Amino acid sequence: MSRIVAAMSGGVDSSVAAALVAGGTPDEVVGVWMRTHPFGGEGWEAKRSCCSPDAADDARRVAQILGIPFFVLNVEDAFGARVIDAFADAYLQGATPNPCQACNQYIKFDELLRRGLAAYGADQVATGHYARIDRIDGRWRLLRALDANKDQTYFLWVLTQEQLAATRFPLGQLSKPQVREMATQLGLPTADKPESQEICFVPAGDYRALLEERRGYAGEPGPILDAGGTRVGTHSGYAHYTVGQRHGLGVALGEAVYVREIRPASNTVVVGARDEIAQAQFTVRGRHFVAGEPPAERFEARVRIRHRAPDVACTVSLLGADGLLVETAEPVWAPAPGQGAVLYDGDECLGGGRIAHHDAAAAA
Amino acid sequence: MSIYLDHASTTPLRREALEAMLPYLSEHWGNPSSIHHSGRRARQGLDEARESVAMLLGAKPREIVFTSGGTESDNLAISGVAWAASARGRHIVTTAIEHKAVLQECALLGRHGFDVTYVGVDGDGLVDPEAVAAAINERTVLVSVMAANNEVGTVQPVAEIGSICRARRVAFHVDAVQAAPFLPIDVNAWQADVVSISGHKLYGPKGIGALFVRQGTAMVPLLQGGAQERQRRAGTENVAAAVGLATAFALAADEAMLTAESSRLSGLRDALLAGLTVIPGVHRTGHATQRLPNSASVVIDGIEGGDLVAALDLEGIEASTGSACTTGSVEPSHVLLAMGIDAERARGSLRLTLGRENTEADVVATIDAVERGVARLRAAAPAREPAEAPAAMSAAPSV
Secondary structure (H helix, E strand, O other), X not given: OOEEEEEOOOOHHHHHHHHHHHHHOOOEEEEXXXXXXXXXXXXXXXXXXXXXXXXXXXXXXXHHHHOOOEEEEEOHHHHHHHHHHHHHHHHHOOOOOXXXXXXXXXXXXXXXXXXXXXXXXXXXXXXXXXXEEEEEOOEEEEEEOOOOOOOOHHHOOOOOHHHHHOEEOOOOOOOHHHHHHHHHXXXXXXXXXXXXXXXXXXXXXXXXXXXXXXXXXXXXXEEEEOOOOOEEXXXXXXXXXXXXXXXXXXXOOOOOEEEEEEEHHHOEEEEEEHHHOEEEEEEEEEEEEOOOXXXXXXXXXXXXXXXXXXXXXXXXXXXXXXEEEEEEEEEEEOOOOOOEEEEEEOOEEEEEEEEOOHHHHHHO | OOEEOEOOOOOOXXXXXXXXXXXXXXXXXXOOOOOOHHHHHHHHXXXXXXXXXXXXXXXXXXXXXXXXXXXXXXXXXXXXXXHHOOOOOOEEEEEOOOOHHHHHHHHHHHOOOOEEEEEOOOOOOOOOHHHHHHHOOOOEEEEEEEOEOOOOOEEOOHHHHHHHHHHHOOEEEEEOOOOOOOOOOOOOOOOOOEEEEEOHHHOOOOOOEEEEEOOOOOOOOOOOOOOHHHHOOOOOOOHXXXXXXXXXXXXXXXXXXXXXXXXXXXXXXXXXXXXXXXXOOEEEOOOOOOEOOOEEEEEEOOOOHHHHHHHHHOOOEEOEOOOOOOOOOOOOOXXXXXXXXXXXXXXXXXXXXXXXXXXXXXXXXXXXXXXXXHHHHHHHOHHHOOOOOOHHHHHOOOO
């Protein structure tokens, strides 16, 4: 018999994941809610995210109903540095942050795995992610969830062999309606909780206040240029924009324009028409392969460059020490520096990397 | 069967107290303020409980106010005395290591025009009576010092402080919530004017506390709406709980007088402290000898106290980090900070508080479990390993 830590956010998915390991296996299960923020201060009661005290209450109630011990693991330090500050820094570097992926990489599958397993003497962590794990040809494989609508492998491509070996995704075979149905049948108070959509530490989706608070960035107006270098408008500060963004530019050129590039050094935002910001080739940095090694020096795959975007056929080549060159069969829309480019072979998530800046691409 | 080592948080209700309470939860259910028989019968239980508590404190029955617990007793002591005396002056002296029930009430008064002086402590958590004397001025209306600290167990020289307050004609409040189960309390020897105790810290029920208020000490009530408790605490009295408190307190006081039980506990405490502090990077907190007989507290380098408490719990050992009760908080303890322990080290705090049912075998098992838990946690957090992380590193963010 082993001991499993069920990561419980207070949402319906992790509640059912905990229920499945608690009820469906002979293993001993310990419920753990991670505290990512200090409580108190303005707006705490109003926040409806996995970081709020309400979420902790819900997680505790579910643990009580399941009859499992429940603990709070404080991860404030790591979450502040690896998720919140990294989020702010990405914007300051003209990139698009990926906080859910960072939270998986550094909090759930590092802080919780490492520290949590030590504290609770457990062997594995179970989470409410929609993804599957399988062992094929002697390697742990990360597979898409059966429910393609809910598949979360886009945020999990960073996982290693070691992490997968210590992880269970009990929801990988289930659909969201099935999960809600199970929660209702078990009488869990989280059964009807709405999906959390926004970033848990950015209330109302406005991250500008956070840039100022964490990094003292207030934003300084600067030029908006078109592809030819002509000034077509003024922005409030480059870090307030993200590649692919359409709204809030205040530019009227007769046709819709989108942010094409952000140049932090010169506080410049470059815009382009819809067809100007699609690319059939881009590079990524920080390449990672779930199986430990790339399938080949050059291989065919499918690539996804944002959550829920369709994936497209591509050819991938290793580039330098940690890069990849991705050439897509058809142009993909607005590859945003900093976002994950996640590679698939059928159902298997092979790994990926982070989309590099244009200049880095040119230099490579 | 688990080993319970968290008696400073709460204690199990002892059988004698439960049995004394039961009639007041069943047949004697009257309201003690009623004129009729049912009321009178309940009143008798309340009066007897009050007499018993008064006797144990060296006080008169009329000087005892029943409250809802230690927190209310402390709140009432601070605000009640301060507001009643506010025409004379608006200065309060307390210490940096008081329970939050005292500190936050003082802070509240601070927002309403009072000045509060927080006297510091030494590295063992001891208050210097001379520092209290020096903090008193002509506007001071109240001094509040705890008899023993809830986190590190250090026992304070309250009698000395009491005589200073008496000489300066300043009301003296003693928070005796933690001390009551172990130290003989004599409000006259302490020269105290107000003393707080709590039921559930001494094997009585939760939801009941008592406050000694020396005759002649003016006090403004916190709760309005009735003449109960000599107009100091409105609300129908919790008779059964008062009876339980009185019964448990009497038995605890008897046991505190027995040198055998006291030395048994302090023997276990010393064995715990000795066994824990031989583990590398484990340091005693609080005074070596001037501490509650049941309290062993340490800080452990390279770990998070809450993680160790969870690890111990899964091995059947119930302990505490000793600090704030907030869910998962890592706010360093104000007590440890006041003792000069740096914030990083204070995060590794562990408090083990013994009780009547603990044995030598419990101590041995606990030391062993702590040693294993600490080793496991340190191995999982290499960045915080003390051998590799000198104190200077504590300022660096863990990026």
